[in-house]
Amino acid sequence: MASQQFTDRVTRLEAELIELQAEVHASRGGVKNWRRAVQKYAGDEDLLNVFREAEQLREADRKRTGQSGPQE
Numbered sequence: 001m002a003s004q005q006f007t008d009r010v011t012r013l014e015a016e017l018i019e020l021q022a023e024v025h026a027s028r029g030g031v032k033n034w035r036r037a038v039q040k041y042a043g044d045e046d047l048l049n050v051f052r053e054a055e056q057l058r059e060a061d062r063k064r065t066g067q068s069g070p071q072e
Contacts, residue, residue: 041047062068
């Protein structure tokens with residue numbers, strides 16, 4: 001009897017795992033999700049202003065600490 005209950009429980013858990021994996025895969029939207037984010041915000045003036053201000057802050061920090069720009 002206990003063996004059958006165990007088998008039933010494993011079967012239910014396996015089915016639930018398959019459902020959860022499908023949900024996770026669907027929510028990720030695929031492997032190339034970062035490209036959608038780039039497209040979504042391309043040309044967004046508010047975001048571009050944030051990037052400009054961040055660059056100004058980084059440059060001010062570099063001047064304050066005597067560091068040069070980004071190393072490539």
